[in-house]
Amino acid sequence: MAKSSVLGYPRIGGNREWKKALEGFWAGKLTEEAFENELRDIRIGHWRKQQEQGIDIIPVGDFSHYDQVLDTATMFGIVPARFGYGGGPVRPSLYYGIARGTKEAAASEMTKWFNTNYHYIVPEFDGAQPSLTENKPLLAYREAKEALGIEGRPVLIGPLTFVKLSKGYKTSEIDAWIDRLLPLYIQVLAELAQEGVAWVQIDEPVLVTHVNEEDIVRLNRIYGELASAVPSLSIMLQTYFESVEYYGDIVALPVAGIGLDFVHGLEGNLAAIRQHGFPADKVLGAGIIDGRGIWKAQLREKLALVGELEEIVASDRLIVQTSCSLLHVPVTVQSETKLPAELRNALAFADEKLVELVVLTKAVNGGVLSVEQELGVSERDIETLHRSDARNRTTVRAAVDAISVREPNRSKPFAERHAEQQAKWQLPVFPTTTIGSFPQTAEVRKARQSWRKGEWNNKQYESFIHDQIDVWIGLQEEIGLDVLVHGEFERTDMVEFFGEKLAGFAFTQFGWVQSYGSRCVKPPIIYGDVAFEEAMTVEETRYAQAKTSRPVKGMLTGPITIMNWSFVREDISREQIAYQLAYALRQEVEALESAGIGMIQVDEPAVREGLPLKQKDQAQYLDWAVKAFRMTTCTAQPTTQIHTHMCYCEFHDMIDSIEAMDADVISIETSRSHGELIHSFEENTYGLGIGLGVYDIHSPRVPSVDEMTGMIDRALRVLDPKLFWINPDCGLKTRGLEETVASLRNMVEATRISRDKYAVNV
Ligand code: GLN
Ligand code: ZN
Numbered sequence: 001m002a003k004s005s006v007l008g009y010p011r012i013g014g015n016r017e018w019k020k021a022l023e024g025f026w027a028g029k030l031t032e033e034a035f036e037n038e039l040r041d042i043r044i045g046h047w048r049k050q051q052e053q054g055i056d057i058i059p060v061g062d063f064s065h066y067d068q069v070l071d072t073a074t075m076f077g078i079v080p081a082r083f084g085y086g087g088g089p090v091r092p093s094l095y096y097g098i099a100r101g102t103k104e105a106a107a108s109e110m111t112k113w114f115n116t117n118y119h120y121i122v123p124e125f126d127g128a129q130p131s132l133t134e135n136k137p138l139l140a141y142r143e144a145k146e147a148l149g150i151e152g153r154p155v156l157i158g159p160l161t162f163v164k165l166s167k168g169y170k171t172s173e174i175d176a177w178i179d180r181l182l183p184l185y186i187q188v189l190a191e192l193a194q195e196g197v198a199w200v201q202i203d204e205p206v207l208v209t210h211v212n213e214e215d216i217v218r219l220n221r222i223y224g225e226l227a228s229a230v231p232s233l234s235i236m237l238q239t240y241f242e243s244v245e246y247y248g249d250i251v252a253l254p255v256a257g258i259g260l261d262f263v264h265g266l267e268g269n270l271a272a273i274r275q276h277g278f279p280a281d282k283v284l285g286a287g288i289i290d291g292r293g294i295w296k297a298q299l300r301e302k303l304a305l306v307g308e309l310e311e312i313v314a315s316d317r318l319i320v321q322t323s324c325s326l327l328h329v330p331v332t333v334q335s336e337t338k339l340p341a342e343l344r345n346a347l348a349f350a351d352e353k354l355v356e357l358v359v360l361t362k363a364v365n366g367g368v369l370s371v372e373q374e375l376g377v378s379e380r381d382i383e384t385l386h387r388s389d390a391r392n393r394t395t396v397r398a399a400v401d402a403i404s405v406r407e408p409n410r411s412k413p414f415a416e417r418h419a420e421q422q423a424k425w426q427l428p429v430f431p432t433t434t435i436g437s438f439p440q441t442a443e444v445r446k447a448r449q450s451w452r453k454g455e456w457n458n459k460q461y462e463s464f465i466h467d468q469i470d471v472w473i474g475l476q477e478e479i480g481l482d483v484l485v486h487g488e489f490e491r492t493d494m495v496e497f498f499g500e501k502l503a504g505f506a507f508t509q510f511g512w513v514q515s516y517g518s519r520c521v522k523p524p525i526i527y528g529d530v531a532f533e534e535a536m537t538v539e540e541t542r543y544a545q546a547k548t549s550r551p552v553k554g555m556l557t558g559p560i561t562i563m564n565w566s567f568v569r570e571d572i573s574r575e576q577i578a579y580q581l582a583y584a585l586r587q588e589v590e591a592l593e594s595a596g597i598g599m600i601q602v603d604e605p606a607v608r609e610g611l612p613l614k615q616k617d618q619a620q621y622l623d624w625a626v627k628a629f630r631m632t633t634c635t636a637q638p639t640t641q642i643h644t645h646m647c648y649c650e651f652h653d654m655i656d657s658i659e660a661m662d663a664d665v666i667s668i669e670t671s672r673s674h675g676e677l678i679h680s681f682e683e684n685t686y687g688l689g690i691g692l693g694v695y696d697i698h699s700p701r702v703p704s705v706d707e708m709t710g711m712i713d714r715a716l717r718v719l720d721p722k723l724f725w726i727n728p729d730c731g732l733k734t735r736g737l738e739e740t741v742a743s744l745r746n747m748v749e750a751t752r753i754s755r756d757k758y759a760v761n762v
Pocket of ligand 1: 603730
């Protein structure tokens, strides 16, 4: 008989009770004891749900007080040297210190967990003296067993993945670090075996990316040692998010089971298993139910897939499981009472996926009539949504098809546009500008809430927004900026704002997922064809432009960013969705132009987030992402200056794609990446307008004039001064008013000095 298994369950709780507990504890509103009790209740509640649904294999140790990578590091006593840790248990104050920083020591870096929107804390190895501080999976196992009689399956992050995701050591030291950690892993596993645990799940998601032949040697060593040190314990070596590299070597590793993703790595994993088969002595964990997507599964297709696997792997060696941890989806559709029925019925969040797993497993095991009915129900619900008007906007479809076969080129090449734009705008050398938003003070947030709740009417709200714009147009002129913005006071979020105004989007009430620590996001759902309905940004932009003789940039979020920060439908490709968004946003570009706006910024901070894990797929993604941006902007007049903005530092390996977007001006982050980006311009020239962020907006600190002239000098060693702009790193909405004004004044002063200094050369 096949079994069902979950690889991890969301920790935040249906009402974000986990987040509230963490924040209550940080604020000193909960004692440590009350906090631990609260978290224990949440944890047990999650196990109970899985038990009640009838999941055969329930994970334990997947829960966390913040982040599972930080848990692993602190379990092994790996704490950055600056925290002055001297061994022993890592208390909550230290644990949260590493995650969030303390007065004395900066927080550890945080980075994206593979290609998800989850961010983990990067362990720092330098100076660490690893030792086992507490056996966390063992404690979790005991707790589940005592509370509910569950024989849980402890989950750990595997040694190779853990070491590869960490920093603070040289590449040549990787084996030495594995050697230091292996005895600790062995100790954890030995204690689990002693307790009577039969199986553990060891996650090695790096196996779908970043591996080479040396890693295969390492894996053999790691799993060979673990298996021989703790022979009574069976290891499920778990991968996810893509198909594995080196399939033949991986399935031959000395472990009892291999977990593969048959959703996001379907093609590669299926091809590999068809071609090479699967070892008869191992268990296959088949990731069949999408752990990352929000849609109901096509259960009948899934059943057929399992059927195919059963020809290769005997049913009693088959586990039907989620493709990855359910951490990446919201908790339950049950709470969503306001969604259109056709959409709601087609959704499956974590709890609904538990049901799907159980139904599918029953069906695999020779299901009964009721299973047949359930298969039919999900099929019907998916069909209904497919046939809905929202998914079949024929005019949009036809228009997008028509424009996507054309080359999305501006009517003139950059050199000509640049000359015409210079003649029109007469901007000084090193024009100064900002990225779009100004401080969203408590007053601004309160006003928006009053309006949303209906306490303020449209008129009141509009006049409040206008007042804010007035203040900031005045301030920007007085500070001496050259290209102004209206300040984005009407927007809470740069994706939500557009999603609410475009057709094809829906917003959940409780569809939160953890982004990092206690921070949760509620991504919009793109469930239908996206369509432009009416102008979205023209009113505020035109208002601002009327108040000044300097140019005001219109401010849009780009198609790729909107897509990458949303949950998207799966019946059409992401490329198609991007083009639909591009077509809708192009209509907004045109509306702004008709309203007399001559500079339009299309922000694309999230381009990199959609980058496929496998290098071989990346070029194709970048091609259509660039195309979508160009589709958005290509109809603009040559004199209309198209700006774009990107933040986050890792753009150095995609400069060519950025240039191919053909934006007249890009503003890009550099201050946090410590010049890495500037360095990459030494190898690749950049031939369009570019503004490198001269100060980091993520800190309340007011940067000095000297610091900024230093950044400018450095950038001008590699960039053409004729095309150079000066701006902060990113939008200023999270900053306070005073520090923002002070920083911008310094930026303008730094610009004045630089203009004098470089005038002869420009
Ligand atoms: N225009 C946006 C702002 O200034 C850009 C935000 C971003 O890059 N994340 O807030
Ligand atoms: Zn930014």
